[in-house]
Structures are given as structure tokens and as C-alpha cells.
Amino acid sequence: MLHRQTVDTTVLPPGERFGMWLDLVARTSAPMRISSAHDDDFAAHAAFIELGPIHLVKYHYPSLEATRTPKLIRQSDPEVYMLALTTDGVGTSSQDGRHSEIRAGEFTFYNVSRPHDVGHHATDPERERATSVITMIPHAALPLPPHRMAALFGGKMSGREGIGALLAQFLLQVTGHPEQYHAADAGRLGAVGLDLATTMLGRHLVAEDEVPTEVRRRALVTQVQAYVHRHVGDPALSPRVVADAHHISLRSLHRLFEAQETTVASYIRDVRLARCRRDLTDPALRTQPVQVIAARWGFPDKAHFSRVFRAAYGASPQAYRESTSDPARIVNRPASTVNPPPAD
Structure with missing residues (x-):
């Protein structure tokens, strides 16, 4: 703290x-x-x-x-x-x-x-x-x-x-x-x-x-990340949409993220996955279908969501949800991490 x-x-x-x-x-x-x-x-x-x-x-x-x-x-x-x-x-x-x-x-x-x-x-x-x-x-x-x-x-x-x-x-x-x-x-x-x-x-x-150029760059990165967090539930959110919203070219947006050691598309995906993972492990949302949670955070295609979730967390969404209610079965694979912008 x-x-x-x-x-x-x-x-x-x-x-x-x-x-x-x-x-x-x-x-x-x-x-x-x-x-x-x-x-x-x-x-x-x-x-x-x-x-x-x-x-x-x-x-x-x-x-x-x-x-x-x-x-x-x-x-x-x-x-x-x-x-x-x-x-x-x-x-x-x-x-x-x-x-x-x-x-x-x-x-x-x-x-x-x-x-x-x-x-x-x-x-x-x-x-x-x-x-x-x-x-x-x-x-x-x-x-x-x-x-x-x-x-x-x-x-x-x-x-x-x-x-x-x-x-x-x-x-x-x-x-x-x-x-x-x-x-x-x-x-x-x-x-x-x-x-x-x-x-x-x-x-x-x-x-x-x-x-200073570097100050402007870091401030713009923070602004872009906050925008992604605010709009992550929109399935149409894409690098092009993000670039247009900030009045920069797609090429400039990609260059901006080179220093972040990720791509814009990967950042959007990881934020979505982090939100899904959070909701899947929330006891208050236990009765909500997996696909409802996935759609809420920008994954309308059930098969696609299952593939990317398994790649990130080593288990299907349903298996991961069940493992969190049984400590002996918790998946040990490190989860994808996304640091939220401080202002979001």
C-alpha cells in the first residue's frame, strides 16, 4: 500500500x-x-x-x-x-x-x-x-x-x-x-x-x-491505455479505432507501443481477458453463463474466446472457473497481466 x-x-x-x-x-x-x-x-x-x-x-x-x-x-x-x-x-x-x-x-x-x-x-x-x-x-x-x-x-x-x-x-x-x-x-x-x-x-x-518528446509519448500511452479500458467491452474496438480516436495514424500508434513490449491488439486482448478472468472468479457472478461474461468484454465468438483464454491461462474458461472454487484444482499457469492505467 x-x-x-x-x-x-x-x-x-x-x-x-x-x-x-x-x-x-x-x-x-x-x-x-x-x-x-x-x-x-x-x-x-x-x-x-x-x-x-x-x-x-x-x-x-x-x-x-x-x-x-x-x-x-x-x-x-x-x-x-x-x-x-x-x-x-x-x-x-x-x-x-x-x-x-x-x-x-x-x-x-x-x-x-x-x-x-x-x-x-x-x-x-x-x-x-x-x-x-x-x-x-x-x-x-x-x-x-x-x-x-x-x-x-x-x-x-x-x-x-x-x-x-x-x-x-x-x-x-x-x-x-x-x-x-x-x-x-x-x-x-x-x-x-x-x-x-x-x-x-x-x-x-x-x-x-x-x-519534452518523451514526456508527450508517455502521456499519450497513458491516454491510449485509459481509452482501451473505457471501451474494452465494445467488440469493434481495434487498433484502427484507437488510432482514430486519438487523431494519430495507425503506424504512429504501433510505434508508440513498441516501447511497451506489446502490440496494441495484444494489449486490447489482454485487458479483455483480465476482465473476463476477474468475472469468472467472482462468486457473485457464479450463475452467469461463461459466454455472457465473454460477450460483456468484447468476445462475441464463443470458440475464439475459449481458444485465447486457454492460451493465456492454461485451461478452458469453464474449467478455470471451477478451479477457483476448489483450491486443490487451481490452475498454476501464470496469468496474462495487464497493468491498468492509474486514472481508469
Whole structure:
């Protein structure tokens, strides 16, 4: 499981909670001047996850306003960028003369080394809580021209479409379900997150050519894999369909997968097989016919499904299903493995 550190102010008496939060922000990001109408009982929660080059923070707090002043910057400068995804409530962001209102599903971006103002207000009076996911990116880790980044400070970017949506899904998946990943995955997940963030920021700079080629390639691979996982149940899914959906040639798609040590067709097949295998071993689906499960995941031809399943797992689908209910008969042949994209 990924290492996650959590902080909950409600472990302290109401009168001490706001002070705890101020100390937390100063220690984990950078000191800020924070005000809140709820400072007499600041019930808040934060979860921190380190992913190699980047750090993620999932915040849940009452409405607040925060300012980072030149004096506070002189006192402490961690030299990081903040990429903030609002998930509930309405945020505000202001830096270098740009002011934005950030709705749920939108990002804002700012430089902690420069003065800025941020706010976050709950929209549900019943809960009076706002939530966000913050990605902390060291200046040195972001492979984009530093002098160009100011064009993005205090602005907003969509997390509902394209690379922005994929990045948002990735952040929500990792922070919402860290138990689904191994600690050894942290570095790789961090690299994926950094690639997606870099690509999104590069596109908003209207200078995608400034994003390193390898970063663009890895981000596109992640985007293609997420597309396959979303559409794997469609029997018409094919390399051509995938290429057309991403506006690249079939030849370019095949080249993209050369470094993945598989082909696009094999990846689609393996994802389908992994879904079928999962359902065949699910006790809740025990009464569903094998062919219903196969068709659900893009295998309409019963004979073809049986052949490819046996080649992958060393047994027919029915025999494999039966073996899982009898430990003494479990098939020992290694199964085909498909690593799902983190954002799917």
C-alpha cells in the first residue's frame, strides 16, 4: 500500500484545531496567512501521499482565505508549484494580476515562491466543507521553461476533458484508493502524474512543442491505455479505432507501443481477458453463463474466446472457473497481466 500520512484536527478540542491547521500548512507546504469564519472550531482533514518527484495532498476543510506575502516567502521558500484541483466547493486564485474562480472539476496553478491569494468556500450550507486535491511539483522537476510558466499563474484549466480529465481521474484514483497500489509503485505513479501535469500545462501554454518528446509519448500511452479500458467491452474496438480516436495514424500508434513490449491488439486482448478472468472468479457472478461474461468484454465468438483464454491461462474458461472454487484444482499457469492505467 502507498504510504499515506493523515492529519485530523478533530483529535483536538475545538479551540486548538485552527492552530493545528496553521502549523500543518507551514510544515507541509509553505507558511500562509489564513483566515476562516470557522477558526473557533476548524474541523479539517488532510491526507498526504509521496509519489517520487511529486507530492499529493487531499484536503477537506471549512471555508477559508489564505495569502502568501513577500515576508512569508522570505521566511520559507520550498520552491514548488501548486496544481490544485477543486473537487467540491468554489475556489479562488490570484497571482501576478490574474484572478480566477475555480469550480469543481477545474484546476488552478500557482508558484509558491511568489505572492498569491487563494480561497475555498463550501457551496453546501449543510456540510460547510470544501475539498481539493493538491499536486506539489518542485520547480526543478517540471520540464517546462520557467520563464514561460508565469502565463499560467492564477488561471484555471479544465479537468473534465482531454489530458486535464485524465490527470483529474488519476489524482482522484490515487488519493481515493491508495490501498490499491504497492509502495514500490510510488515512483512510477509519480512519473505518470508528472507527465500528465506537464502535458496539460504545456498545452495551456500553447507551446506543446516545448514539452519534452518523451514526456508527450508517455502521456499519450497513458491516454491510449485509459481509452482501451473505457471501451474494452465494445467488440469493434481495434487498433484502427484507437488510432482514430486519438487523431494519430495507425503506424504512429504501433510505434508508440513498441516501447511497451506489446502490440496494441495484444494489449486490447489482454485487458479483455483480465476482465473476463476477474468475472469468472467472482462468486457473485457464479450463475452467469461463461459466454455472457465473454460477450460483456468484447468476445462475441464463443470458440475464439475459449481458444485465447486457454492460451493465456492454461485451461478452458469453464474449467478455470471451477478451479477457483476448489483450491486443490487451481490452475498454476501464470496469468496474462495487464497493468491498468492509474486514472481508469
